[in-house]
Every structure is written in C-alpha cells, then in structure tokens.
Amino acid sequence: VTTGDILVYFDMARWEIQLRYRKGMTNYKTNNPDEDILRKYKRAYFIEWRIADKHKARLFEKFDYVIDTNKQNDPKMITGQAFCDSLAQLATRPFRTVPYFDPGVWGGQWMKEVCHLDKKQKNFAWSFDGVPEENSILFDYDGVVVELPCMDLVLYQPKALLGEQIYARFGAEFPIRFDFLDTMGGQNLSLQVHPVTEYIKKNFGMTYTQDESYYILDAGEGACVYLGLKENIDKEQMIEDLRKAQKGEIVFDAEKYINKFPAKKHDHFLIPAGTCHCSGNNAMVLEISATPYIFTFKLWDWERLGLDGKPRPVHVEHGKEVIQWYRTTPWVKENLVNAVYEVKEEANDCKVEHTGLHALEFIETRRYTTDHITNHDTQGTVHVLNLIDGKEAIVESPDHAFEPFVVHYAETFIIPAQVGAYTIRPYGESENEEIKLIKAYVR
Structure with missing residues (x-):
C-alpha cells in the first residue's frame, strides 16, 4: 500500500506458533481458536508460512529493525543490519539449531533421559533437531539472546549455506532433515508410505518427495522395523483389509503382509518413497530424510486414538496408488537392510x-x-x-x-x-x- 519511514519486522519461530495454537491462538485473520490443532497447523504449514516467507525474503535488506517475539511479553529488538550481518556470519561456520521435543501416542522414554527433558512428561515421541524449516537459531548480542527462525538463514544466504548446485536444484529450501523418533518403552509408529516423485508432482505440485531412512541410535529388547512387503501376498486383499480396518470392522494383520526385521544399535534401514514401513517399539530412530512439504500416507495405526481422543487419520486411497509392490522380502533384504x-x-x-x-x-x-x-x-x-x-x-x-x-x-x-x-x-x-x-x- 505504501512504504513507511521505518520498517520493523516481528519474527516468530514456527514451533512457538504451534505451541500458541494449542493455547487457543487463531490462524491469520481467522476466528478458529477451538479448531483442532492439526487443521491449524496444516493451514499455516501449507499456506500462511509459505506466503509469509516469500514476503519476508523480499524485504531482508530493507528491515530497519527485527524483533524476536518468541517469549511472550519479552520482545528483543536488533537492527536490520545486525540481523543481516548475523545470518551472513552464520553461513561461514558450523552451527546447531534449537531442538524441540513433543509427546505422541507412541512416544518413548529415551530422549527424556539422554536429552535431560522434563521427567514429569508421560513421553516424548518426536524431536526436530537440524530442520531449518522448523527449528530456530540463537544469537548472542552482548548478553542478550535473540531467537530467530533458521528459515531466515535459508532464505537470506541460500547459496552460501546450500551451495550453488543444491540451490540450482532445490531453490531456497533445505533438502536434508534429521529428526528423532523415540519408541523406547513406547509403541509402534503408524504403518505408512510416502508418495513416489511422479505422484507427488502430479497431485501436489512438488518436484521431490520424502525419501528417508531409519538409523538406529539405540535399541531395546524386541526392537524391530517393519519394511517392505512379504512374498506372494494378495495386494487387492491387503488394500481391502486396510479399508475394513479403517472402518473398524477388523484389526489389520500387519505381519501377514509386511516384513518385520529385528533392529539393533547402528543398523541402517533405507526407505525410498513407495516402500511400506514403520518403526516398532523399543527403538530410538535417527530419521535421515529429504525435506519436501509433509506428505505421509498412513495406512494403519494399530487401533489408536490421537492425543485429542479421536481416531488418527489414515490415507489408504492415496497409499494404494504409490505402494511399490515389487519391493518384497528378497529385494528389501538386498537393497534396504544394512546395505553397508x-x-x-x-x-x-x-x-x-x-x-x-x-x-x-x-x-x-x-x-x-x-x-x-x-x-x-x-x-x-x-x-x-x-x-x-x-x-x-x-x-x-x-x-x-x-x-x-x-x-x-x-x-x-x-x-x-x-x-x-x-x-x-x-x-x-x-x-x-x-x-x-x-x-x-x-x-
């Protein structure tokens, strides 16, 4: 509309936004304080944050001041020049992002002990640690700590951070994600599959998909990974069983259709898109994966309800379109289990x-x-x-x-x-x- 005399940008990390959604904060220009958290998050993740990032990226060097709004009633302000200089310096040295931890229906106890988390919490399921799209970064200005979204670095210094070739291929997006999945003393993850590149491009406009892997940081008794299909299964019957399970008519017999491999510390299971998979209980997984927008097609969730008390959504109809049926036991053993x-x-x-x-x-x-x-x-x-x-x-x-x-x-x-x-x-x-x-x- 107009250009003011002074431009001040109020910045907030995505994790803090999610926490505020849970406390009743609405989406942008929306009266939805009581809407379920997943819908709020999707609206932000796929629409609001993308638009805001594009808007912000055009203005970096025009900011007069940037304000850290992550702690309520405790804003911190730096000059726009300090903001740009800090990001430029960070792109020349090793760094860590600020990790965050979250409970889940299948969560475990390993991170609580190893990462010195709140012992009063029932469990911790997830941790994002090294995901610039989601995590934040800390800067110390003469003893004043300012927290900024790490996505600022990706948007402002993409070539220095990513390199020329990766920037040419992916643009200002960070293509690698490390996160933790803790089922030690917990439960199985949901059985799931990720879309192959052709499907995600045709249906969702993405140029790459979520290929991933499970690196086993630690394992307890009976730890396992479900990966790939068994030989000579009836694929029509498997999809029909998944549909019936989704309606609550039967309990899906995962072990009838899916391979189950024992897992021990330092095993590495590879999971190219289109491969049915999930971690079993008693495993501490370092998930190493690509970082497109979030598209996970859940097939079966072991009769569980979410933390909100409602059945967790599954996506059988999407999933059946991308399952690679040739990835059966011999192929999986040769290609995906400890191919070291x-x-x-x-x-x-x-x-x-x-x-x-x-x-x-x-x-x-x-x-x-x-x-x-x-x-x-x-x-x-x-x-x-x-x-x-x-x-x-x-x-x-x-x-x-x-x-x-x-x-x-x-x-x-x-x-x-x-x-x-x-x-x-x-x-x-x-x-x-x-x-x-x-x-x-x-x-």
Whole structure:
C-alpha cells in the first residue's frame, strides 16, 4: 500500500506458533481458536508460512529493525543490519539449531533421559533437531539472546549455506532433515508410505518427495522395523483389509503382509518413497530424510486414538496408488537392510562406510569411526552430521576460519557449503576414545 519511514519486522519461530495454537491462538485473520490443532497447523504449514516467507525474503535488506517475539511479553529488538550481518556470519561456520521435543501416542522414554527433558512428561515421541524449516537459531548480542527462525538463514544466504548446485536444484529450501523418533518403552509408529516423485508432482505440485531412512541410535529388547512387503501376498486383499480396518470392522494383520526385521544399535534401514514401513517399539530412530512439504500416507495405526481422543487419520486411497509392490522380502533384504560397504577413496585414516541411502534416493550417508582427527571438505555442498557414538567431538577449521565448535552425543549439526575444509576429532570426555559420526549430503 505504501512504504513507511521505518520498517520493523516481528519474527516468530514456527514451533512457538504451534505451541500458541494449542493455547487457543487463531490462524491469520481467522476466528478458529477451538479448531483442532492439526487443521491449524496444516493451514499455516501449507499456506500462511509459505506466503509469509516469500514476503519476508523480499524485504531482508530493507528491515530497519527485527524483533524476536518468541517469549511472550519479552520482545528483543536488533537492527536490520545486525540481523543481516548475523545470518551472513552464520553461513561461514558450523552451527546447531534449537531442538524441540513433543509427546505422541507412541512416544518413548529415551530422549527424556539422554536429552535431560522434563521427567514429569508421560513421553516424548518426536524431536526436530537440524530442520531449518522448523527449528530456530540463537544469537548472542552482548548478553542478550535473540531467537530467530533458521528459515531466515535459508532464505537470506541460500547459496552460501546450500551451495550453488543444491540451490540450482532445490531453490531456497533445505533438502536434508534429521529428526528423532523415540519408541523406547513406547509403541509402534503408524504403518505408512510416502508418495513416489511422479505422484507427488502430479497431485501436489512438488518436484521431490520424502525419501528417508531409519538409523538406529539405540535399541531395546524386541526392537524391530517393519519394511517392505512379504512374498506372494494378495495386494487387492491387503488394500481391502486396510479399508475394513479403517472402518473398524477388523484389526489389520500387519505381519501377514509386511516384513518385520529385528533392529539393533547402528543398523541402517533405507526407505525410498513407495516402500511400506514403520518403526516398532523399543527403538530410538535417527530419521535421515529429504525435506519436501509433509506428505505421509498412513495406512494403519494399530487401533489408536490421537492425543485429542479421536481416531488418527489414515490415507489408504492415496497409499494404494504409490505402494511399490515389487519391493518384497528378497529385494528389501538386498537393497534396504544394512546395505553397508567400506569407502576407500576418502583421504581419511579411519573407517569410512557408506550406509545409504538407496540409489533411488538423492542423499548419501557415510559413517566415520575414529579415535583421532578426521579430515572433511564440503566441496561446495552443505553437510548435516550427528555424533552417533561417543560423548563429545570438536569441529575445527584447518586455517582457523571459524571458532572451534563442540558437539555432544546425539546432537545434529550443520556445516554450510561455504565452510570448505574442516576437521572433527574426539574431545573432552571422549578424547582418545572412539567416536562415530554420520554425515549426510546431496549426491
């Protein structure tokens, strides 16, 4: 309408918005305080936040001031110049996003103990840790901590963060996601399938889909992963059984149709789109996946109700269109269960293994096992890593381009493409001990 004398942008992280929805906050220009949380979230995720991000991205260098509104009644203000300078600096060094944790009907107890969470909570099911679209970042300005959406970094510094090739392929979107799924002492996840690329493009306008994998950080007694189809099943009968189960007429017999593999610590199960899957109980999963908009077709949810007391939605009709029926037991065993081999071409005096993902997926994952320093180079593409074994490690620049960065067990961290060369070694309580890291990057 007009350009004012001073432009002030009020910023809030998506997780904080979700928490406020639960307390009755409405969607934008909407009188829906009591609408169910899932609908509020979908409206924001698919529409409001996308529009707001596009609007914001055009204005970054026009902001006079930016205000952090994440803590109610405690706003923090910085100059627009400080905002831009901070994001530019962050794109030159390793960093972590602010993780968040949430309960669920199937949630477990592992994160509560390892991540020192509220013991009074019944469980924690999810954690997003290293998902710039969802997580936030913290900046310290002379002792004042300001929280900003990490999506600001993706939108303002996409080439420095992602690299030229990834930016050309995906635009200002972060294509790799690390998150936790905790069923230790909990229940099975919902049986589900993700759309293949052709289907998601035709029906939802997305150019890539949610290929993923389950890396088993820890496992208890009886831990398992449901993955792929059994041999010689009747696919029409399976879909009919899923429909009847959806109506409550029968209990779906998952083990009649779906493979069930035992899971132990450091197993890696690969899940290209179109593969029926879910984690069983007593597993702590580091999910490594692509990050399109959220499209998960649930097929069966083990007769459960959501936290709101209502049956959780399933999507059998979408699911039946994308299930890859040829992915039966022999194919799954050969291609998707611990398809690990040692990598010799890397110039590292340590054990380097390719653990995934499948050739149909665009993400590469490599596992490093070492008790000394290892050398790495982004080679112009963003890296996402997690310390999957060992208490502490330190990330350093060979030419002191950034301050040393310490990470702890099970923490995810991001190395921007612009960083180039970096090293990682055991540190602190893990010094001179063996550690394991998993690294993901776009092939």
